Amino acid sequence: MKIKDISVCMASPDGDKAAFDFAKMLAVANDAHLSCAAFTVLPPMILGYGDGSAGEVYASILQQTRDTMSGAWKKFEDSVDQQSPAIEMRHFEAFPNRVESLSAMNARHADIVVVRAPGKSDEQPHADLLEGVLLGGGRPVLIVPEEWSGTTVGQRAMIAWDASREATRALHDSLLLMNDDAKVCVATVDAKPGDTSHGAGPAWDVGAHLSRHVGDVEVRNEDSIGRSTAEALMDVATSFDADLIVMGGYRHSRLQQAFLPGVTRTLLREAKVPLLLSH
Template identity: 30%
Template structure:
């Protein structure tokens, strides 16, 4: 409780000089209640942000992801250690695969994407089809974002046998991206797996904020 009170005062001090109106909530509860406590707050927010403290906490981290992402449908921004989370970002890489989760991530991040100097739609091993990705993979979502004022480029990337996450991470480095936007796949029951995937993504990858939606 003492640590919670101290942390609350620190946050108040940081926010007081930047915002006229803000609110700091404190919750002291057992692990079984963490998800619900986070859910209640996330339902009334635009975005939940998880920093390196929670990202490195294998006990609380999955509970917070479950409560904020899976229980609300609201987006989540994961900020790893050493990342510079500038809002709005100047250059954004979007991992696109024509799935519902990727579409929701783009929709939720639309304001950020529209305000960016450059948005790159990255597709790994796309196939041109009559349905799904379309005859020109990536052009449909590029047109959608262009109509909303985004400056969009489409990059079709070969995997060369590598995992898609590895290809996207390297492309983020090559294009000097400030943020990665992608869909979060899995079900509520797979929250630990998603959390593990997020943490594995961050370890050894460029320290970039990761915007997730499902």
Template identity: 25%
Template sequence: MLFKTLLAVVGSDGAEADIARAIDLASRLDAHLSVLVVDLAVPPGIGDYPVGVVWLDERVADMQALNTAADRVQILCEASGLPFDLSRYYTERAFLADNVFQRALYSDLVIVGDKTGADARLLTEIVDGAVFEAQRPLLLLPKNHTPALPVKTVLVAWNSRAEAGRAVREAIDILTNAESVHVVLVDPDASYHHNGGEPGAEVAAFLDRHGVKVTIDQLPSGGRPVEDVLRAHAVEIGADLIVMGAYGHSRLRERIFGGVTHALLETTPVPVLLAR
């Protein structure tokens, strides 16, 4: 595998569970584990100027919880015998994406467990810093799921957009070593300026040249949301991993993700590798 430096971003809540899975993955990849333990600072309430004592007490309590979580994470990392480094940040939301960006630049893969991923505020900033800013792939691990190595069955969500192409390139080592790769197109547009005359044929040929055992699945949505079709098909084919591109809007407003990306980040039956 080409992933030699993993960045695990964990929140104060559930840090031990999330880091345990990151340690397991780093051990199996024989990789260096870089750990970022984070929490978002409590903003002062409207009209809390001068700042009240209650707000300050909340911040102190949060910082103590963060340090306690980080200390426990460090103990687990030391016990694992893995090479690792650890940083901790109690920061304003406006700065968290940049904190993640600075660390993700020097990693091959960013890992987020289900405990951290359950906090929508944290997940938004982590994806922003890692995927959009540092342009590093992010692996989201749902509860009780850590990908087998090598990954046996992969579902690639394909729509002929640049983001999907980047995700495939980032995952090419995984795809090459997989037993089967299903490139999935939902309600594909067969016009040449979208997917070509035969939707999926060109990406299949590209992957075949890399020795990937690829199958093209063209699926009708039947009026269902695309994310529901992808989830169901992942379960049907026994996928160990979903690979997909990340889609977002302008930085001039709070970033949200394209509907399918956002929905799969909220609920996914298997790990998702996200890239842009």
């Protein structure tokens, strides 16, 4: 299957420009339809006591947010109207607790969804956009680092392989982004041979499988040697000069992730190249 329908989820026209520019580039390269899910995230309700002025203050903040974002999205929409290809705008206004469900609904109508990576200082609402698409949308999500300005993706891809269902799904979704001559590195960290996980040789079988789809595949079984799994994977991606990291997303519950940051969460904040996640 080819990419023919792309959606980019944005929380602001300026902060998410890298994600939009990449989604547009991907749409042009694949002659695909591009839609933009433009979110206006409203401030949470203020609860107060005393003279009852909290309601008036909140109403003022709410209206100011709507006016500011309406103007920003209007300016953005006017600019994209002058561009090619045509871009379908989908506007969503939501309180924070609705962002995840709305982004999931939007994702179900695309082949792939592009989201800007959550920043270290502004996790919300991008974490909610991402988790909605990934956990509720059933679609692969391509996460673009805020400062990324590359022009290619999928020509040199690193597959983070842990023999899980999520990793298998991500691997096959990533084929949407690769040409027949793509170079791929399948990386494991501290993998051990096993009957029901990696098989006789970690990543050997999946490497052979991938070689039937793309031009050049190598397998790297990395020892962590005191590094975290995420650090080891980023070192492999750097040495391979990868333009894409592919991995299964969020194997633990979100509650566990909050207290025990895992590989997915670390790579989202530290990776210098786009990530393709599937769940």
